[in-house]
Amino acid sequence: MPQSLEHQTISLAGLFMATELVQNIANTGEYDEGIMRITLESLFALDAESVPAVFGGKQNIRSGFQRLVSQLAGSDANPDMQITRYALTLLKLESKLPSNSSAMERIRRGLQEAEKMRTHYDTLDPKIISILADIYSENISNLSPRVIVHGNEDYLKDETRANCIRACLLAGVRAAVLWRQCGGSRWKLVTSRQRFVNQASKDLRAI
Numbered sequence: 001m002p003q004s005l006e007h008q009t010i011s012l013a014g015l016f017m018a019t020e021l022v023q024n025i026a027n028t029g030e031y032d033e034g035i036m037r038i039t040l041e042s043l044f045a046l047d048a049e050s051v052p053a054v055f056g057g058k059q060n061i062r063s064g065f066q067r068l069v070s071q072l073a074g075s076d077a078n079p080d081m082q083i084t085r086y087a088l089t090l091l092k093l094e095s096k097l098p099s100n101s102s103a104m105e106r107i108r109r110g111l112q113e114a115e116k117m118r119t120h121y122d123t124l125d126p127k128i129i130s131i132l133a134d135i136y137s138e139n140i141s142n143l144s145p146r147v148i149v150h151g152n153e154d155y156l157k158d159e160t161r162a163n164c165i166r167a168c169l170l171a172g173v174r175a176a177v178l179w180r181q182c183g184g185s186r187w188k189l190v191t192s193r194q195r196f197v198n199q200a201s202k203d204l205r206a207i
Contacts, residue, residue, distance in 0.1 A: 003183030005192075007051040009199040011182050012189075013064030014042060014055055014175035019086040020067050021168045025161055026151025033124060035063055036164070039171045040123050040132065044115050046108075054178060059207045065200040073197045082150060089147050090169065091186060094176035096143050103139045110135035126160060133166035140173060141166070 018039050025031050038060045045054045055061045071079045071087075097104055114131040121127050141147070147169055155161045189196075 002051065005195060005199050006203075007182040008179060008184045008188070009065075009068070009196050009203065010051050010055070010058065010061065011175055011178035011184060012196060013061045013068045013200060013203075014039070015064075015087050015090065015172055015179060016067040016071060016083065017061055017064030018168050018172035018175055019083045019090070020063070020080075022086055022149060022165050022172070023080060023083050023151070025164050025168070026149050026155060029152065029155040029158070029161055031164065032063075036168075037123055040129070040167055043111055043132065043171055043174050044118070046111070051178065051182060058203055062204065062207060065204045068200045069197050069204070072193045086147060086149075086169075086172070088186075089145055090172040091176050091179070091189075092145055093140060093143050093147070094173050094180065097140075097173070097177070100143075107135055107139050110139075126163070129160075129163050129167045132170050133163035136166040136170040136173075140170065 017035060021031050021036060021039060038055055041056070042054050048054045052058050055064075067083065071084050073079075097107075110131065114128055114135075117128055117131065149156065149165055156165075
């Protein structure tokens, strides 16, 4: 993948889009179906020809760019620190995966199984989401640090919503993989924060 500021910003926007979905589902039990679809379908774009193509084009991650700006632009932007915590934890978890070849292979097989089922079921069908949730539970949730999701206990205990949260976390890991492939790092996130804000703002003006 191209290692440029533009492509790092796209992957980071995808990460924030996924973690914002987690926050919304955990607290309200609801999610935007369009954003959810784009987020989950990024899991199946393993051979995408470009970074924007992973999400179907820049226009599909407008909400991710917006969340990136609000999270990184400073206190005046009213950031949601829980979303940032989820994102940082997923970045840490993703760093554990390259050395865990068996887990990566199981994840790939699980995604291939889900992809086959998508010939018969919609991406947002509970059967597909359940497979994605199981991939996360069986291969990532046992790694350290664990993602501790906070929210309304009624929603967190609801199996359908809990599966949606896990599927979004898996998509967040996918975005974190893309971030690393594009040359992103935790240090770069700290030192180049304003550059990412500027690039995301530029992308928002262009779409």
